[in-house]
Amino acid sequence: AQSVTQLDSQVPVFEEAPVELRCNYSSSVSVYLFWYVQYPNQGLQLLLKYLSGSTLVESINGFEAEFNKSQTSFHLRKPSVHISDTAEYFCAVSVIGSNDYKLSFGAGTTVTVRA
């Protein structure tokens, strides 16, 4: 079985400051890793993913995440946040080779950006 731990339930941050959201996972098999963002009263949108190759992955809106196999982590960072980044962020994993397409989610981190 897989489990995902997001260590920070809430992260308040000032506009233009950096932010880091921590994600650790536990799995006995290899997994794909994802970060999803959820804006108020909306579904989830894929922010970025790690499948293979370079351990540093980037999104189009300035977020990046780094896969660290030895630490089983996939932390999300942004060097300078905007008010519009206020949202809920979920880390998730899926098992490589699984045909059920299931995702295991972390508990989520609420990011609140203040002016």
Place this chain on the structure above:
Amino acid sequence: GAVVSQHPSRVICKSGTSVKIECRSLDFQATTMFWYRQFPKKSLMLMATSNEGSKATYEQGVEKDKFLINHASLTLSTLTVTSAHPEDSSFYICSASSGGLDQPQHFGDGTRLSIL
């Protein structure tokens, strides 16, 4: 990109009524769809996995007679909350799989269900 449409976005109804929520994959065929429930400030709780043409697989603790799932076609799955009560009030989210492991699920925008 893959689009999943969920309808209605919000519904308010009286206790005891049944409510149907639709989930459609608009530009791809979804052999597998998922239904989640999300409580305020909480993560997504998987309720059931729906495969086209077969019975849904429910997670432990989810009442299958309470939450009826139908996946009649490759583009449509429905969740019916039967005889809804206030404790069923929640945010329900569906997702659909296009069969790509690199993006296992595409999510709908959710349905806010409020039972009075």
